[in-house]
Amino acid sequence: MKATGIVRRIDDLGRVVIPKEIRRTMRIREGDPLEIYTNTDGEVIFKKYSAISEMSENAVYVADIMFKIAGCPVVVFDKDHVVASAGVPRKELSERRVTGQLEELMESRSRYFRQEGSSDRFFAAEGVERTAIAALPIISAGDVMGAVVFLECDSHKAVTELQTSLINAAAQFLARQIEG
Numbered sequence: 001m002k003a004t005g006i007v008r009r010i011d012d013l014g015r016v017v018i019p020k021e022i023r024r025t026m027r028i029r030e031g032d033p034l035e036i037y038t039n040t041d042g043e044v045i046f047k048k049y050s051a052i053s054e055m056s057e058n059a060v061y062v063a064d065i066m067f068k069i070a071g072c073p074v075v076v077f078d079k080d081h082v083v084a085s086a087g088v089p090r091k092e093l094s095e096r097r098v099t100g101q102l103e104e105l106m107e108s109r110s111r112y113f114r115q116e117g118s119s120d121r122f123f124a125a126e127g128v129e130r131t132a133i134a135a136l137p138i139i140s141a142g143d144v145m146g147a148v149v150f151l152e153c154d155s156h157k158a159v160t161e162l163q164t165s166l167i168n169a170a171a172q173f174l175a176r177q178i179e180g
Contacts, residue, residue, distance in 0.1 A: 052078035059084035073151040096125040116158040134159040140175040
């Protein structure tokens, strides 16, 4: 754990303000759920809650199945980082943060499908040169929880009908898993 040197007081309603710099750095937005942990040393730790991360085992299964059927790499993100992937070495994508492009796609609840012959480049994970050929947000109970992404590979430079169907099914399946 790293000290920030910032001290805040608890108000009479038991609230504490998380400084803007920390919220920006940690990508904490108004309304984001936070888990609260304590330890025996008296520390109170706030951690962003991610429903997708809670069910990462299911996300890994979904990514593996999609990769086997579609033949190109698959990545499942929560709102901030990679949760699961298949078809690429785990360390290449492990815990990578989402790019501004993917964050904007999720916030706008839009989708991205690269068509044959298109030269546009959509980057999903920070520091990863592989571009996406398809990206779709996971929406559960009206809230964006993350995204499912197909990455390009040698055999797929544009999205196919099969991949379009698979990514839609995966996003809906994961959303239903979150809803319980």
